[in-house]
Every structure is written in C-alpha cells, then in structure tokens.
Amino acid sequence: MATGASGGTVPIKLHSTHRPKPPSPFLGRTLNLKPSSRTPMATFNPKTSAVVASSGGEFFEAVHNLFLGVGVGLPCTVMECGDIIYRSTLPKPSGLTLTVPGAALALGTLSYLWATPGVAPGFFDMFFLAFVERLFRPTFKKDDLVLGKKLGEGAFGVVYRASLAKKPSSKVPYQKEGDLVLKKATEYGAVEIWMNERVRRACANSCADFVHGFLENSSKKGAEYWLIWRYEGEATLYDLMQSKEFPYNVETMMLREVQDLPRGLERENRIIQTIMRQLLFALDGLHSTGIVHRDFKPQNIIFSEGSRTFKIIDLGAAADLRVGINYIPKEFLLDPRYAAPEQYIMSTQTPSAPSAPVATALSPVLWQMNLPDRFDIYSAGLIFLQMAFSGLRSDSALIQFNRQLKRCDFDLNAWRKSIEPRASSDLRKGFELLDLDGGIGWELLTSMVRYKAGQRISAKGALAHPYFDREGLLVLSLMQNLRLQLFRATQQDYGEAAEWVIQLMAKSGTEKEGGFTEAQLQELRERQEPKKKASPQRNALASVLRLQRKIMRTLDESMDELNRRRKSLWWSRWIPREE
Numbered sequence: 001m002a003t004g005a006s007g008g009t010v011p012i013k014l015h016s017t018h019r020p021k022p023p024s025p026f027l028g029r030t031l032n033l034k035p036s037s038r039t040p041m042a043t044f045n046p047k048t049s050a051v052v053a054s055s056g057g058e059f060f061e062a063v064h065n066l067f068l069g070v071g072v073g074l075p076c077t078v079m080e081c082g083d084i085i086y087r088s089t090l091p092k093p094s095g096l097t098l099t100v101p102g103a104a105l106a107l108g109t110l111s112y113l114w115a116t117p118g119v120a121p122g123f124f125d126m127f128f129l130a131f132v133e134r135l136f137r138p139t140f141k142k143d144d145l146v147l148g149k150k151l152g153e154g155a156f157g158v159v160y161r162a163s164l165a166k167k168p169s170s171k172v173p174y175q176k177e178g179d180l181v182l183k184k185a186t187e188y189g190a191v192e193i194w195m196n197e198r199v200r201r202a203c204a205n206s207c208a209d210f211v212h213g214f215l216e217n218s219s220k221k222g223a224e225y226w227l228i229w230r231y232e233g234e235a236t237l238y239d240l241m242q243s244k245e246f247p248y249n250v251e252t253m254m255l256r257e258v259q260d261l262p263r264g265l266e267r268e269n270r271i272i273q274t275i276m277r278q279l280l281f282a283l284d285g286l287h288s289t290g291i292v293h294r295d296f297k298p299q300n301i302i303f304s305e306g307s308r309t310f311k312i313i314d315l316g317a318a319a320d321l322r323v324g325i326n327y328i329p330k331e332f333l334l335d336p337r338y339a340a341p342e343q344y345i346m347s348t349q350t351p352s353a354p355s356a357p358v359a360t361a362l363s364p365v366l367w368q369m370n371l372p373d374r375f376d377i378y379s380a381g382l383i384f385l386q387m388a389f390s391g392l393r394s395d396s397a398l399i400q401f402n403r404q405l406k407r408c409d410f411d412l413n414a415w416r417k418s419i420e421p422r423a424s425s426d427l428r429k430g431f432e433l434l435d436l437d438g439g440i441g442w443e444l445l446t447s448m449v450r451y452k453a454g455q456r457i458s459a460k461g462a463l464a465h466p467y468f469d470r471e472g473l474l475v476l477s478l479m480q481n482l483r484l485q486l487f488r489a490t491q492q493d494y495g496e497a498a499e500w501v502i503q504l505m506a507k508s509g510t511e512k513e514g515g516f517t518e519a520q521l522q523e524l525r526e527r528q529e530p531k532k533k534a535s536p537q538r539n540a541l542a543s544v545l546r547l548q549r550k551i552m553r554t555l556d557e558s559m560d561e562l563n564r565r566r567k568s569l570w571w572s573r574w575i576p577r578e579e
C-alpha cells in the first residue's frame with residue numbers, strides 16, 4: 001500500500017491478474033518428476049524479480065503443476081483468483097439487488113403459495129407438524145377400549161360410545177366412563193382419519209375433538225379403521241330442530257339456564273343468528289385449510305356440551321383439495337336433500353388430481369376456478385332456511401321444498417313470490433323472521449342458496465354480512481348500512497349490470513358524441529346473448545365439440561379408474577397401524 005496525493009491509501013498493483021497460468025503438465029504429456037543433475041537448483045533474475053526454475057526448481061514446478069493438475073491446494077494456487085491486493089480495488093458486490101419486477105415476482109409467488117387452500121402451509125403441515133404431533137399425542141390400541149352403547153350406524157361404519165379399559169392414569173385424558181366415541185369404519189375410514197388429523201392441526205374448534213385413528217387388522221370382518229373422538233354430547237342439530245322448543249332449547253343449552261324472557265321473533269332470530277355464526281365459523285375453518293365437507297347437514301352437526309358450541313362431525317365424504325385426497329370429481333356420495341345443484345364440487349371437466357405434488361401446485365388455481373367451498377355454503381343455506389321455517393324441518397318437507405325450488409330455477413325470490421300468497425302460518429312466520437331489520441336475514445339466505453356456485457357467498461363473506469352485526473339492534477347504524485349497500489353491490493348479477501350499462505350507453509347519444517349507435521348496441525347485446533339461431537357451420541362446430549368432450553370424458557374416466565388405486569396408496573402411509 002502507498003499513500004496517494006490526496007492522502008488516502010492506494011492499492012499497489014504487483015502484476016496483472018489476467019496473466020494466463022501455464023497449462024498443466026498433465027495436459028498432453030507425461031510428467032517426469034526426476035530432477036535433472038545438470039541444471040542448477042535456481043537462479044535469481046533481478047530484471048524480472050522472479051524465481052527462474054533450475055533443475056531443482058523444475059522438480060518443485062513439477063510438484064506444483066501436479067497439484068494444479070489435480071486441483072488440490074490453497075484456493076488461489078489452484079484457481080485463477082488474481083491478486084488479493086488488486087481484488088480489493090474492485091467494486092464490492094452489493095449482495096441482493098431488489099428490483100421492482102423481482103419484488104413483484106417474489107410477492108406474487110408468496111401470495112400464490114399462501115392462497116387458499118395453501119400450498120406452503122400444506123407442506124409445513126404434512127412434513128413437519130404431522131410428524132411432530134404424532135410424537136407427542138397419546139395413541140390407543142383395540143385392547144385399550146371398552147365399547148358401550150351404539151350411537152349410530154351408517155353405510156360406512158358403526159359408531160359406539162366407548163371408555164378406556166384400564167384404570168385411569170394421570171397421563172391419559174378421557175378418564176370418565178363413556179368419554180369417548182369409537183367408529184369402526186370401512187374403506188372410507190382412512191379418508192376420515194386423514195381429514196380429522198388435518199382438522200385437528202388446522203382448525204380444531206371446527207370439528208369434534210379427534211383423539212386417534214388406526215388400521216385394525218385382527219377383526220374377522222377384515223381390516224377396519226378405528227376412529228376415536230372425545231364424546232361431545234348427545235344432541236345433533238337435527239335432534240334439536242325436531243323439538244317444538246327449537247330454537248329456545250338451543251338457547252338453554254348455550255346459556256345453561258332457561259331464560260325468563262318473552263318469546264318472539266326477535267329472540268328466535270337472535271338464537272338462529274348465533275347458531276348460523278357458529279356453523280359458518282366452523283365451515284370457514286375447514287375451507288381455509290382446503291377441506292370441503294360435502295355432507296354438511298343437521299345430522300352431522302353436534303352440540304358440544306363442553307364448549308357449548310356446534311361442531312362438525314363425519315368427515316368421511318370430505319375432500320382435501322390441497323393434495324387432492326378423496327377428490328374424484330365424478331364420484332357421487334352426497335345426500336341429495338342438502339346437496340347443491342351442481343352436485344360435484346369441481347367442474348366435471350376438471351380431471352382428478354394427477355399426483356400429490358402436481359395437485360398441490362395447482363390447487364390455488366383449481367380452487368379459484370371452481371370455488372368448491374360454495375358447495376357447503378348451499379347446504380348451510382338450506383339449514384338456515386330450515387331453522388327459520390319450522391314447516392321445512394322434516395325430511396319430507398325439505399324434499400318438497402327442493403322440488404319447488406328446482407321448478408323456480410333455484411331462484412329463492414321466485415319461490416317466495418310463488419309461495420307467499422298462499423303461505424301457511426309457519427311459512428309466514430319464517431318470512432317475517434328473515435325480514436327483520438330491512439330483510440338482512442333474507443338477503444343472507446338468498447346469497448347462500450343460489451344456483452351458480454360462483455355467485456354464492458363464501459363462509460368468510462357470510463360472517464362479515466351485516467346480518468351478524470345486529471346484536472339485538474332493530475335499526476342499523478350508518479356504518480352497517482354502508483356495509484350492507486357495499487355487500488349488495490358486490491352481490492349483483494353481472495349479467496344485469498352489463499344490461500344496465502348498455503341501456504345507459506343507449507341513452508348517452510350517438511357515435512359522434514362519444515356514445516354508441518343503435519347498430520353497435522345491438523351488436524353488444526348479441527355478444528352478451530349468443531345467437532340461438534343455428535347455422536350449418538355452428539352445428540358442425542357443436543358436433544365436433546361434443547365429440548371432443550366425449551373423448552375427453554372417456555379418457556378421463558379410464559385415467560380415473562387407473563389412478564384411483566395408485567392414488568389411494570401414497571397418503572395411507574400416514575395412517576397408523578395397530579402394532
């Protein structure tokens with residue numbers, strides 16, 4: 001280093017770093033490591049200030065070259081590092097440079113990975129949380145359990161109340177008799193174990209408290225899946241709704257005492273509102289983690305006596321859209337009384353998820369394209385309807401209602417128009433209840449029960465609906481009113497909106513004035529509403545498309561068949577087996 005004119009230190013350049021190193025003696029010729037006796041060891045040349053190789057020097061050079069040849073040595077011996085002093089004069093790299101496109105890309109990737117159903121949290125959950133949870137949770141075997149009363153029997157399993165066989169130990173919870181519920185399930189038990197474990201990690205409060213699940217092989221009937229939950233309580237929402245006391249019986253259970261208040265629509269509305277909020281909260285938990293229940297009905301909603309809230313049970317028909325488990329688009333497992341008109345949670349054109357990594361990577365796109373969660377929202381809407389209209393609580397009445405609604409093209413307003421003039425007192429009472437506070441209850445109901453899944457409100461959206469703001473107020477505040485207007489605007493049918501814009505433009509004048517001519521408007525209308533008249537080309541195109549769709553469907557179905565068995569295997573390694 002030397003001091004420059006300005007007084008600062010200036011690096012001294014000793015020799016060029018760009019000097020090419022001599023080629024390795026290993027490249028192209030054999031190395032003779034023997035030193036020559038005739039050549040002196042080394043001579044010093046003052047002009048070049050370099051050590052000139054002599055015969056001894058040749059030996060060292062040969063050894064040096066050997067190291068170079070095999071790439072062994074200090075970094076700067078074997079690499080073209082240049083001179084340390086010279087390098088110090090080079091501008092230092094400033095590390096990562098943040099550019100606008102780079103930041104946008106990073107942000108986009110992060111939002112994609114975290115968008116519902118959550119690719120990134122999914123990986124963390126599957127490969128870390130699931131593993132850690134297994135280490136710390138108590139596990140049970142067949143012999144640990146004593147079966148009690150049968151609670152239910154479905155197509156896919158039998159449910160019993162159960163207790164622990166051994167004397168209670170301080171380490172194990174669920175010590176009281178009948179503290180547990182056991183389901184002996186068939187093949188769908190594997191799916192149910194998967195879903196319950198996922199739910200326990202992601203949104204434990206949404207569903208009944210799951211304890212453990214395993215594959216039990218010793219049964220004479222063949223392999224059975226055993227699923228254990230904490231016993232939540234004896235009443236489902238269905239049981240409670242069948243009572244004449246509904247919804248007051250729920251109020252008593254929630255508040256643990258009978259309320260000495262005058263009965264009436266206001267009070268009933270407040271209780272139903274509380275139940276709906278709990279149901280939507282539970283659904284939102286499931287949907288946010290990428291699970292669609294697909295069998296959401298009062299029979300599958302249990303009142304938890306411990307937490308005094310409603311919880312979801314029976315995840316046997318649920319689909320985990322994060323990784324595509326139990327998602328077979330064309331499979332039909334659903335209860336027709338509560339199923340949405342589309343009956344499938346995904347478009348039938350969507351092939352079944354190919355493999356876990358691909359399904360995971362595509363899940364946010366598929367979720368946004370199909371909005372599968374809205375399937376459960378439709379069912380939740382029907383439950384809301386049954387709670388409001390006592391006359392629709394029985395199975396036969398619900399089936400009849402479904403027929404009427406289908407005849408009205410699933411338009412609740414049209415159904416109301418057709419039914420209201422000749423409505424029974426039960427039905428009239430239901431309309432009155434939903435019409436309280438400017439009809440916000442009716443508004444929420446109609447935004448849940450709609451034909452098109454995309455037009456139905458999400459669970460989160462419904463929870464933010466002004467219906468849940470009332471807290472007993474008869475008049476909405478200014479802010480609540482504004483939110484209601486905003487909600488109404490976002491819930492508009494966009495077909496109507498387009499028509500409205502066209503009408504507005506028609507009134508705004510001629511082409512010269514910046515408006516549209518009648519001919520242009522007609523063209524716009526036709527674009528909105530495709531021509532129905534058939535032409536030979538149109539017919540030919542339609543036939544080609546039909547054929548293409550048929551081929552795709554056949555291919556899809558065969559692929560589904562092939563994939564089903566293979567797919568059902570990969571994740572079942574997560575299900576514990578009884579040792």
Ligand SMILES: Nc1ncnc2c1ncn2[C@@H]1O[C@H](COP(=O)(O)OP(=O)(O)OP(=O)(O)O)[C@@H](O)[C@H]1O
Pocket residue numbers: 151152153154155156157158159181208209229230231232233234236299300302313314315316
């Ligand atoms: N955690 C729980 N706590 C209390 N009772 C429960 C619990 N889980 C299930 N039950 C009771 O067991 C019954 C059957 O449960 P579940 O619906 O899961 O079984 P299933 O075999 O799928 O029946 P189905 O096919 O009829 O729906 C429920 O109706 C409920 O009464």
